[in-house]
Amino acid sequence: MPRGPSVNLSITHKDANHIFNPTKSHATHQTTLEALRLHAGQPSKELQSLQQLDEEAVKLLEHQVDAAHRALFEMDGKALLADEVGLGKTIEVGMILKEMHYRDTDSSVLILTPAQLAKQWQAELFEKFGLEFVCNYDDDFEGFDAHDHIIASIDTAKSNRYRETVLRRRWDVLVLDEAHYVKNEETNRYDLIEELRYNYAFFLTATPIQNELTDLYNIVSLLRPGLFGSRDVFHNYFTDSGQQTLINRETLQERLRQVMIRNRRDETDIDFTDRHIYTRSFKPTDAELDLYQALTEYVRNRYAESQGQHLVLATLQKEIVSSPFALKQTIDKQLDELNELTHRDELESIRNMIETIETVTKLDRLDDIVEEARDHVPKSRVIVFTQFLPTLWAIISRLDEQDYTTHAFHGGLSSSEKEAVIDAFREEGGILVSTDAMNEGRNLQFCNVMVNYDLPWNPMKVEQRIGRIHRIGQKRDVYVFNMALEDTIEEYVVEKLFHKIDLFQQTVGELSAVLTRLEGDDQSFEDEVFERLMHADTERELENDFDAMAVDLEEQQELAEKLHEFNSGVFEGFDLGTSDA
Template structure:
């Protein structure tokens, strides 16, 4: 950031009117020259402030809504390219940033762009900007990523950017544009994330969050100060003028909102014309066959024993536990790989026994029941379109083979396809109908509103990934009710996750933003949601212990959800009368 002389304001409670005057004049004047320079760069070569690039947006890929266009325009021209986009969840803040970046690209003010996101959203950002706005970015998870000084348009996890390996390179560069998704991730000024953003050098910045206040009003101060240093003066000034410390309540709300109006844009659902369709969830759990139950018990016993001896195997063991409830084919591939690569494997006999149990399974219960769901769709839904999600390529192949044998029109979608192939697959699915069986590669920003039935053949333990799957079909532009079928085997970890966790927090009615708030709170301890599920599974001494452990985790989730709802209510209270207007005088 540019060096600026921050203004310290002497606060006297005896003369609040004088405080407002000095607070206003002192802070408002100092960045004026810098704002003028920025505004002139944005307007360079242009006779007006129209969003000229929108004519080049493919309206088949993205429907630009009035509130989104207005937000993009205000961020660029009313706020001089530094704005906090704080729309409520589900209103398309990513689309607003896409329009902003598209316009800046048109005006050639985006020589270097850094987009920082939570790790799980980086690839989704990349897909959305490519497909909806024709903007190509390299992601730090791409094979071709060569570092933060090797590309001009980068999307990266904020934790990757702040790592010891990359931080010096990130900070050494002068960025034209910084985009910070889920900006509440940097609400704490004592974290490395905050420190990174504070030290970054950039000309334009766009921060996104539906919850600018997560715990206390200081969250808002910290986020806004990173974006517009000095707007609220010093932290002490902010607290003394806007917070009644004796009652821990907000005061001088009109002045707070006036200042926020210089940097923040917030749209509410009720202020838009968006009509989201209903989401209908049906969970179907099935009794596994004797062979499937025997296989599950053998794998779980092996995982517990191996983890107790060598916790370094955690990722592989977690994978086995997920695969055993997905398909025997997925599990078999990983077991054979372990046997081939580790000739002196301690548990070789156990793994070979597991292979024998896989061979003994004659039919796959989930696959047989999937045919029932697909047949219902074929009989009652236009073109019988169904999307089936699985985490594993081997499961995908097995499901496709079974559907092909039953005479269904099928389509496969996975990360091994090129971008062009992915486009062609989606087009064929749209035109031909049938069943598209996809890995989670489909999560990367695909819009599939022409389909309204989805099956979770197996369930990721991270609920964010589940919601991202559902978000492929339940999004702005969907005109029909959305049906989501969750499949699970009784008596397995899958049933515990479904019944004791996901349904406890009403996961399937949450949105990505709301889930992010809940999970962020849970994961502040440093352990991920998936890690906690696995630890509870391997450490339980009995079925009763496992039930109690998951009940305990469900209680924790419920508490975090209650906190997030209180945060949402507080946000709405702070911004209740926030002036959204662009009304002409």
């Protein structure tokens, strides 16, 4: 991508206006030519594609329509969409891409996201806007030179396997989600975006500044090179000598208006309903607790021996608190594949213990939870989430015995089958039991009661579940019931971590701000939970480890809150697009 002109570093404040308005270069001329393509054949500066949208699939809000219009026609197709969390930046991009498709300016589109959001983007763009993209996690993905409309994790795109191919193409449109991930100019992510060639670009982030004003400079400079001059000039002009206090705020905002759109919650008409969280912990039977302890001991021994089986071992540890049915399926698979006699003996012993389980505590108590949920919201629909398919079928079977109307939603269903399940749930009511396949872009605002039968260790995934029902368009308060087994890793995660800093009340964006700071490059939040379980020799040590992790979370949350306050200061009074901007 052509870069802006170089800037003399020995510049005083009075020269700033000259620096921030560099003479028109080849890059500027190229941008002008590219912008004209938006009007070719469709000269109107109105969103022509709105009439093609299915009103049942997507409910557009005024600030979203305005953002899409400004990004396309006032910013010439290069914009930083920086709405606060929960205001629908994905919807804004969907509208932009739909309009570009209508105007035939989307021959090749690359959407880069964090790995966990790629499939959700794919689902939302198809379901709401009818836009088909291949995802790098799809079985039929053949590489970045084999498809024209691609959604991929940014880490996949920057990998040695794909980087050269990604950079070889000139893309019509680049979309970068969670743009704050490229704030550091010394990372491979930053280098990839800097070297990418494209005609139009839309960056998304609710937190343009994560640590310091340099974050904002780096993100904007990738999108609009030269807008702020050099990094030194930017700092000299907008911060005091100690680099702590923002100065010349009005000039900063004037420049930002050329590239950034930021809507705030309190300036929209959206009235988000309250969410109510209830956690119910149940004491397992002696047989269940013996099984849990035997399985945990097996996992710890295997963890110490092998670095290559961590994912399988972590899955076993999650399954044991979900249901014996989920654990049995994985144990059987391991026995089919395992040739080592010692480990086979251990697994067969665990398998025999599963057979002795006569009472499944969670299943017995699920009916109580469902009744309690319905006491809060009479005649309501209820969604029950589990991570594992065998658990799903066990729940369905138990609820059927109680004469509930049930619906099963899981990844093994085709797109049309999934639609039929959702339609039946909407029309018939009852209880929908779902795996986390439901996370992928489904909006179920007609339901407002959820039960987490088992809980992912990553609070982001929990929030994505809740986000299916607690989002724009929900008219009622939302009730979430969490189930946990006492004296297990599940209880530690819920009580020591999630409730410790009230993570259940936070949004995806807020959690992302906290977890991004906590996670290392090679270790996820779930990895950290698993390692603490594996390395603790006693229950007291495990409790201390989780207390320490909760302290880390509290510290990161405080930093995230300070960041929010700083962002508010930078963008206070930010003009959202008046005619004289």
